[in-house]
Amino acid sequence: MGKVVLVGAGPGDEGLLTLKGEKYIKEADCLVYDRLSSPKLLALAKDTCELIYVGKENHKHVMKQESINELLFQKSNEYPLVVRLKGGDPYVFGRGGEEALYLTDKNVRVEVVPGVSSSVAALADAGIPITHRGVAKGFNVITAHSRKDEEADIDYSQLTDSTITCVFLMGLAHVKSIAKGLMDAGRDKNTPAAVISNATLPCQRKCIGKLCDIGHKIEQADLRSPAVIVVGDVVSLCDKLDFFEKRPMFGKKIIVPYIQSVDKYMDMPYSRGKQSPLIEKLSELGADVTAVITGKIKPIIITDFQDKIKTSDWILFTSKNGVKTFFYNLDKSKADIRILCGCQFGVVGSATAAELRKYNINADLISEVNTGKGLADSFLKKTELTWKKGRKQNVLIWSAQETSGELEKALEGFVNLKKIDAYVNEEYISKNIRFLDDADAVVYTSVSNVNRFLKENHSQKKKIKAFSIGPKTTAALHDNGISDVVEAYECSYDSLIQSLKEL
Structure with a gap:
């Protein structure tokens, strides 16, 4: 019988995965993952790893929790190492405890790798420290979601201390009632409040208000789940501390066709770097990057x-x-x-x-x-x-x-x-590319990337602004009928990024 490791995938940004979590994903023989796990983490798995999606979304369950428990047990009998990849931390409203208990009762070896919880990370990337000297001396983390997909029965009388930050998870549909419950229990109606959607990702959005108006504001903002609700005076610090959304390319949707590095197929001391420095640099600048594999380099x-x-x-x-x-x-x-x-x-x-x-x-x-x-x-x-x-x-x-x-x-x-x-x-062509309709740019770094990326849905892809790394790549774009091309002033990633900053 194999071992099952519950790994916290973090709040969304794949860079927030722990080193220990990365190690287990790379070693996994079977990877069972949910909706809130970054798709980029799946690329870390070895080619022979079985990937099984059991994601949950509001009122849409690919697999019920009882079935997931049984699946993990079955796979532990098939493989030496099964990794259960869960968004955030496995034990912070992730039902990881239920899975661990089920497996332990069946004599399966279990290990838990903690993950960065959205209850802290979402606030940090929105410019809101969950505690701050002289403002908030502690915090409560509450689930706003019941077992029956309804609003949780929350005792708001325990949440009236103005020096305690309140964080509600899985409660986007219940913002109005949460605000009302806090005010009815005695929390000041002018207490700052915020709702953060898709936290830690380049598509992050937030809505700032007060308890008395956050319900109305959230309706106007049209935010999407997953979302985190935060109530407390620390919200007032977000203007000064919002470094995440102030990055120069924040929110720009950029498609980068790229060829998967040979590193994936080798185990050498100096061949374990990042797959695409360009993608890493754009992400660091805040761009919402969709990486499209057009090829795989094999030794x-x-x-x-x-x-x-x-x-x-x-x-x-x-x-x-x-x-x-x-x-x-x-x-x-x-x-x-x-x-x-x-x-x-x-x-x-x-x-x-x-x-x-x-x-x-x-x-x-x-x-x-x-x-x-x-x-x-x-x-x-x-x-x-x-x-x-x-x-x-x-x-x-x-x-x-x-x-x-x-x-x-x-x-x-x-x-x-x-x-x-x-x-x-x-050659390898990724399908179902996100943001194809509303992308701001496609970045081309080689002739092969041009030809392979434009092979399917050619007319649709021609509409997106093209950025080229050099003359040969530009010529290939012209050959494919794309005339509106911005070419980097020199053949380098840094030059290409400078051109993109003008978007």
Whole structure:
């Protein structure tokens, strides 16, 4: 029999997942998740992991709680590790206690990984500290939702202390009655109150008022669940402390087609980074990013790796993925690092050089222009004395299976050339893209992303403003009938982001 781990997924922002929670998601053989778990967390699971959705929404239950309990028990008999991923914290109105007791009674090993609760995080990202010296000395967290999907029976007489912040979860439909109950019990009608929807996410919205008018204001605001209600004087601090919504790109809906990193398919010390630095940077700036996978980069195992390296004078890399797959093959072939002592290394651009440096190797050559042709020109300039004397060096190009070939063509006749297909970029098209109708922009970072993303629903996608990282990508967009394109002033993520800030 396997083990079941209840993991708190946090309030919505995947960055608020704990390190321990991430570890278990990556190791899970089966992942049972609910509606409030960020979809991005599912991408952490290994390819062989069984994903089972048991989400609950207002009056819409994919699976009843009793059935979820039994499902967890059944899966614990099938798999060594089952992870139950729950929004927020498993034990804060998440019914995690019921699941743990059910499994324990059936002699299943259970572990609980606490999560960041929306009762605290929602307030923080809305600029509301749940406690503050001289304003609020404590807080109450109350569920406003009963077992029968009705308003909970709350004893408001226990919630009249003005120095205590009151937080109500799952009560969006009952804001008016909650406010009335507090006022009837003696809470001042002018007590500040707020309702926060989709807390910690780029689509977060909030409504600020007082107990006497928050019910009316919430009707006008048209907020959606999940939502958190907060009552107390700490709400008055939100204007000064609302750093979350003041980020420069907050709320901008941006679609980023991207190719999934080769990191997912390797287990190397320096290949465990973030999948897309562009997506991370946009998210940090507050953008509501929909990441659309258009491909998956997978490493290729080179069976005669050591023989190819021994005869090479130069090894050329055209991307960070090339560097990563090179050292992946070095590891898999069980080669001694000293096999590289006779090699020099050339790379396209500073980013590839930085990746190589992670393995304690400084590039002997960095191209002046960030293209394959640029690397060839820089290489021929550096080795001019050698090839002009008729001595051909052995050059190994370590790159993708589907490269353009411009590097090889530029070097032909000057060197003894071998190209290794070190990784493959497999096409993969995500479907059911969120925000396709109301997106502010689509950001394109490569020709393949353009062609693959526009493959389906072409006419609909043409309507969204396009941002391009460089000339080749722009040309591909024009070929696809998209003329209104904003191109970054230089081929870099930072330049692209500067263009997007003008949205």
